[in-house]
Structures are given as C-alpha cells and as structure tokens.
Amino acid sequence: MGEYRALKTVMLEDVFKFCNNYDSEPLTLSSSALKVVTDFTRRLPQVIAKDVDIDHALFMMVNGHVRSKLVVDHDDTFLGIVTAKDLTGRMVLSIAQKKNLTRNDLTVEDVMTSRRELHAMPYKMVEGAKIGDIVETLKDLGHQHVLLVDQNGLLRGMISASDIARALHMPMHILEKARSFQAIFSIVHNHDELKA
Known part of the structure; x- marks a missing residue:
C-alpha cells in the first residue's frame, strides 16, 4: 500500500467565500453540446452484464452514483x-408476471431498453450543436439519453438529460413517448407512481 499517500489538509474555520472561476463561463442552452457529452474516448462507459439480477444492478448504480448503464453480453x-x-x-412486477418469474429472478436483460429501440446521433453532428439542440432532440425522442456514434458506426459517447440538468443547474423534464401499447401502459403506471 506504499504506492499512495494521504495528502495534508487544512482547516476551514477562516474560509468564508468561493473563488472566482474566470477560466470558464457558466453553461447555458446556447453552450456547445460537447460540454455535456460523456465521451467514451476519454472515459470508459458504465457497463453491466445482461445476466446481473435487478437488485444487484440497482445496488451497483446507487453505490456508483450513476442512473444508467449500458448493457453488454459476455463478449x-x-x-x-x-x-x-x-x-x-410496477413495470418490474408486470414484466415478472408476463415472464412467469418472480421479481428476484429478473435480470438486467429482462428490463433493459434494447438497442433496437434506441436512437443515436453522429458525433460530428454534436460538434456543431448547442445544448438546447440536444434538449429538443431528447424531447422529440421522448428519451432520457441519446447515444453518439462515430464515423465507423462505433459507440462514441452518450448525452443524458440528467447530465444536462446537473451542468445547467436546472430541472430537465423529458416526457416519455409511447411507441407501443406496452410503452403506454408503462408510462401511465410510472405517472401514477409519481403522483402517489
């Protein structure tokens, strides 16, 4: 354990103000969309195996302070x-009932949104976009995330509504859009849960 060392700290009893951050301007909807991209060339994507049970997956997310993970198989x-x-x-219980499983038997693969239902944007398009353009895109899609692909068709990154909200210090309300009867059912039940 000798490779790292604890750094010295100072007491804050005489500190009352924040420093001025002259190097960066506050982000706005007109700021470059690149400011809110999770770029997989700079940071490894948050991934989870498809066969992890849902309770363990939730534990991993809560303890990792993330709200989403990309699902992968063993390859x-x-x-x-x-x-x-x-x-x-409620949707978890509905899926368990539909698959004739108990809630404890469900895996990430059972409840994930498959790539067939997801949308992506070319990374090059994001380079010239504003954060407001991404917000409008998320609203139009009715999704909390949009993935980014490079010119070779590889996943390059992701932008999430929660990252935008955190960066702009403002709430971000993206209404889900139903694309099937099951999605309508899910949205109605999720809306009822929010009211309760």
Whole structure:
C-alpha cells in the first residue's frame, strides 16, 4: 500500500467565500453540446452484464452514483441500456408476471431498453450543436439519453438529460413517448407512481 499517500489538509474555520472561476463561463442552452457529452474516448462507459439480477444492478448504480448503464453480453457486445427507473416500480412486477418469474429472478436483460429501440446521433453532428439542440432532440425522442456514434458506426459517447440538468443547474423534464401499447401502459403506471 506504499504506492499512495494521504495528502495534508487544512482547516476551514477562516474560509468564508468561493473563488472566482474566470477560466470558464457558466453553461447555458446556447453552450456547445460537447460540454455535456460523456465521451467514451476519454472515459470508459458504465457497463453491466445482461445476466446481473435487478437488485444487484440497482445496488451497483446507487453505490456508483450513476442512473444508467449500458448493457453488454459476455463478449462485450452492446445490447441496450438500463436505468435505475427500469429496475424499480410496477413495470418490474408486470414484466415478472408476463415472464412467469418472480421479481428476484429478473435480470438486467429482462428490463433493459434494447438497442433496437434506441436512437443515436453522429458525433460530428454534436460538434456543431448547442445544448438546447440536444434538449429538443431528447424531447422529440421522448428519451432520457441519446447515444453518439462515430464515423465507423462505433459507440462514441452518450448525452443524458440528467447530465444536462446537473451542468445547467436546472430541472430537465423529458416526457416519455409511447411507441407501443406496452410503452403506454408503462408510462401511465410510472405517472401514477409519481403522483402517489
């Protein structure tokens, strides 16, 4: 354990103000969309194996302070995305009942959004876009995330509504859009849960 060392700290009893951050301007909807990209060339994507049970997956997300993970199989092939919201709520019980399983038997693969249902944007398009353009895109899609692909068709990154909200210090309300009867059912039940 000798490779690292604890750094010296100072007491804050005489500190009352924040420093001025002259190097960066506050982000706005007109700022470059690149400011809110999770770029997989700079940071490894948050991934989870498809066969992890949903309780363990939720534990991993909560302890990792993330709201979503990309789902992969054992060959690291991208299969979809799972959010903390997917792992809780009435839809989980509905899926368990439909598959004739108990809740404890469900895996990430059972509740994820598959890649067939996801949308992506070319990374080059994001380079010239504003954060407001991404917000409008997310609203139009009715999704909390949009994935980014490079010119070779590889996953390059992701932008999430929660990252935008955190960067702009403002709430971000993206209404889900139903694309099937099951999605309508899910949205109605999730809306009822929010009211309760």
